[in-house]
Amino acid sequence: xxxxxxxxxxxxxxxxxxxxxxxxxxxxxxxxxxxxxxxxxxxxxxxxxxxxxxxxxxxxxxxxxxxxxxxxxxxxxxxxxxxxxxxxxxxxxxxxxxxxxxxxxxxxxxxxxxxxxxxxxxxxxxxxxxxxxx
Amino acid sequence: xxxxxxxxxxxxxxxxxxxxxxxxxxxxxxxxxxxxxxxxxxxxxxxxxxxxxxxxxxxxxxxxxxxxxxxxxxxxxxxxxxxxxxxxxxxxxxxxxxxxxxxxxxxxxxxxxxxxxxxxxxxxxxxxxxxxxxxxxxxxxxxxxxxxxxxxxxxxxxxxxxxxxxxxxxxxxxxxxxxxxxxxxxxxxxxxxxxxxxxxxxxxxxxxxxxxxxxxxxxxxxxxx
Numbered sequence: 001x002x003x004x005x006x007x008x009x010x011x012x013x014x015x016x017x018x019x020x021x022x023x024x025x026x027x028x029x030x031x032x033x034x035x036x037x038x039x040x041x042x043x044x045x046x047x048x049x050x051x052x053x054x055x056x057x058x059x060x061x062x063x064x065x066x067x068x069x070x071x072x073x074x075x076x077x078x079x080x081x082x083x084x085x086x087x088x089x090x091x092x093x094x095x096x097x098x099x100x101x102x103x104x105x106x107x108x109x110x111x112x113x114x115x116x117x118x119x120x121x122x123x124x125x126x127x128x129x130x131x132x133x134x
Numbered sequence: 135x136x137x138x139x140x141x142x143x144x145x146x147x148x149x150x151x152x153x154x155x156x157x158x159x160x161x162x163x164x165x166x167x168x169x170x171x172x173x174x175x176x177x178x179x180x181x182x183x184x185x186x187x188x189x190x191x192x193x194x195x196x197x198x199x200x201x202x203x204x205x206x207x208x209x210x211x212x213x214x215x216x217x218x219x220x221x222x223x224x225x226x227x228x229x230x231x232x233x234x235x236x237x238x239x240x241x242x243x244x245x246x247x248x249x250x251x252x253x254x255x256x257x258x259x260x261x262x263x264x265x266x267x268x269x270x271x272x273x274x275x276x277x278x279x280x281x282x283x284x285x286x287x288x289x290x291x292x293x294x295x296x297x298x299x300x301x302x303x304x305x306x307x308x309x310x311x312x313x314x315x316x317x318x319x320x321x322x323x324x325x326x327x328x329x330x331x332x333x334x335x336x337x338x339x340x341x342x343x344x345x346x347x348x349x350x351x352x353x354x355x356x357x358x359x
Contacts, residue, residue: 006187006206006209006210006213007213035137035138036137036138037136037137037138047138048146050150050152050153053146053153053156054152054156057156057160057215058213058215060160060163060215061156061159061160061163061214061215062212062213062215063212063215063216063217063218064212066163069163069164070160070163070164071164072140072164089165092164092165092166093165093166095140095166096140096161096164096165096166097166098166098172100166113141115139115140115141115144116139116140116141117139118139118140118141119137119138119139119140120138120140120143120164
């Protein structure tokens with residue numbers, strides 16, 4: 001039985017689409033920010049469609065096919081013009097912990113209802129970058 | 135903002151068991167590793183989910199070899215984002231090994247329910263051969279593929295057999311995991327640490343009553359004689 005035998009036809013097609021988009025973005029100078037919303041737009045999908053969500057998650061988590069790594073951007077409600085501040089590993093770990101919190105990187109204050117201010121985005125995994133450059 | 139936030143992903147994670155598992159492993163992969171209790175909870179939720187999926191199509195698995203079914207189960211665990219391996223060496227060839235950062239470990243042994251003594255052999259392999267008896271590896275599972283009817287009666291019989299082998303076992307029903315699932319509590323022979331094994335009965339019994347019955351063979355002339 002194949003490792004991916006549990007995936008439906010639609011999921012396999014969606015994974016192919018996502019890999020095409022990722023590859024072309026990686027080769028392009030204008031890579032854009034790989035958020036869920038942008039990946040959905042570029043693949044002609046809808047955010048919240050379980051097939052789309054399953055496939056993005058699969059490509060970010062499957063131990064054998066991991067091509068994406070999830071990172072976080074903080075959008076400061078006090079600074080609506082900001083393009084978002086990338087969180088470092090420690091801030092990310094705190095923000096994603098079960099009893100998490102976030103300290104505003106700009107002001108040093110704890111952010112109330114911080115989960116609505118953080119947007120996940122993806123970067124190519126080390127494996128994908130190694131493959132692209134080697 | 136128009137972008138998907140962590141808050142929205144958490145809400146999405148609450149919409150189904152699969153989404154909950156994915157959101158948990160996504161958080162772990164992204165730098166917020168689990169404690170052992172959370173790791174075990176999510177692994178066992180995922181195993182129960184897969185067992186449910188297997189039981190939904192019993193005709194696909196009825197008559198299949200243990201290894202074939204287990205290999206598929208491990209593949210599905212990987213789709214959920216677990217570092218899972220089939221038939222990996224940990225003191226012997228353990229059927230299912232799930233690890234996180236080489237630090238947290240959950241082991242399982244898979245057996246067709248042919249007899250209680252066959253299951254007992256699997257349980258002993260799991261508890262005395264593969265398990266290290268360390269606190270971060272003290273939980274595991276028995277995947278019990280049932281091609282016979284009435285998993286409730288089979289599990290009661292299995293519990294009784296376990297008690298006959300060792301009267302110290304304590305059992306706890308786990309209906310939230312799977313119908314007729316239970317956990318057995320014992321003490322590691324190696325370290326004295328409490329070991330908890332969850333027993334997952336997977337019903338792959340397939341004998342639909344609407345299936346036309348085979349016509350009885352006519353008695354041969356020889357038999358009549």
